[in-house]
Amino acid sequence: MKKNDDVLNNGILKDDILTDLRIIEKEKVQKIRADFPFFKNNPEIVYLDNAATTQKPYILLEKEKEFLEKYYSNVNRSASKFSFHTTELLDKSRDIISKFINSNFNEIFFTYNATYGLNYLALFLAYNYLKENDEVILTQMEHHSNLLPFTYLSKIFNFKIKIWKLNNNLELDLNDLEKLITPKTKVISITYMSNVLGVVNNIESISNIVKDKGIMLLIDAAQGIVHNEIDTKKIDIDFLVFSAHKLYGPTGLGVVYINKKHFKNLQTKTPAFAGGGIVSKVNIDENLIDIGLLGFPYYFEPGTPAISQIYSFSHVINYLENINYYDYKTYEIKLTKYLVNKLQELGFIELYGYDRNEVSRNRFGIVPFNVKNVHSHDVSTVLDNYGIVIRVGHHCAQLINKKLNVDSTCRVSLAFYNISNEIDTLIQALYQVKKIFKL
């Protein structure tokens, strides 16, 4: 009797996942892998650090090369036909990228990465909206890139930071948010998906809670967009930020979405960064400051933008659209289930969050764990010896560690091009950790 139960609960079910995975891998994922030169060039490497950054498809390299060889000039400024054409290409790229989150050409601007985008917005809000004793809500699962800009500015502009804490499922409970909100709450800045826990926050419900209260909602989508569709027309978001490099795009490029309702009176507001390219007129003298600012998006883009990266990234976006990228989410969820099952079977692994919650659409892709009684850096060194790349440490989100009561964790982060074989290699290497440390 007991044996039958085991078969039902473990054997058959898990084999089913593997069979399923193998079919999808054969039909689809192997083709995707062929689009990424990294895998051909590094057959010995198992890359499971996708939350840090992702590998690049051929199309990125081809388009970057094409652009630099054929179309390169500065943009927006010159009167020459050639430069005008380059500007058109840039505009077209902006349009493609904006559609990916179902926004408009005129609702996104470019920075260097998500971190710069978050810093820009925090500064912009501090300059123009936040008053003394106003409250900004951040969460215990925030990346330092969202946590620190507001925190530093709160000291200079005298607004208050409130931290929305994790519950024992390592999730953010909407009831707790309602308790945190006061008439002084002006901004909530929150990650769409935790880069440590894999938890996907319900931004639609959060938006519904804050919408009528005049609270601005800022979404750090650096991880979220890699695993979840974003529709800025369906969900009322004020600001949203992501990095191209985590979405198979180039480094040095971040995208910021601003809901167009904030364009009113932009000219009367102080830009966070200023410089060439954002003004229509400048007249400055001892007793005179007369500056005419351009409209969106130029208002937000002082200096020369990452022109060729914007162009190549738009082609990566086209590629993702063409393969119906977000359809791979169910595959990613299955792959995560396979990983978590395997880790649980080992018996010497401490899982965080996944120990008491199922893998689901709200928790997948990123899996934190520790090998019991072994430091994460030792785990990393052993795995490294097998060519396995994972991330260990505090993952730039140290408030989480306090909740987990650990100094550091190991983190496996999957992408749609990972396969079950790679997880098997990881599991074998973890057996070596067990052997070496005599667990």
Add this chain to the structure above:
Amino acid sequence: MELDNINSLYNDILIEHYQRPFNKKIIENYNIKQEGINPSCGDELELYLKINNQKIEDLSFQGKGCSVSIASASIMCYLISTLKEYNIKDIKDLIDNIIDYIKGKIEYENIFNENFRELKQEFQDLLALKDIYKIPVRLKCALLGWITLKEILEELT
């Protein structure tokens, strides 16, 4: 430099010192306490020494970190605690050599000058750290305790 065998890094002596560290506690009557931090991976170490008349009468450590930093500190406390008769100036010279050895600059045999010849047999736990230098990201972990002790002795001599 490639490590040919992960077990040469994680050898039995190292694992033994990691899992049952020597003097990982706070000794009574210590008169020196010093902290060492390895910012790249967050290892933290505190050394406690009882030094009188230019002799190390006792030493211990506390801390958290990976097996390499804990085991190396344990080996250090274990070996140095056998040198109660030696002058700290000589011990400092010995530690300089041990640091060079851990960095892969000198062979084990060359650690011991005339004053310490007879220790060659007794200090063999150091062989556990022989291959650390082949993994540069972990070298700092192995050196943390030794460098902290060296700093203390430099101040006193």
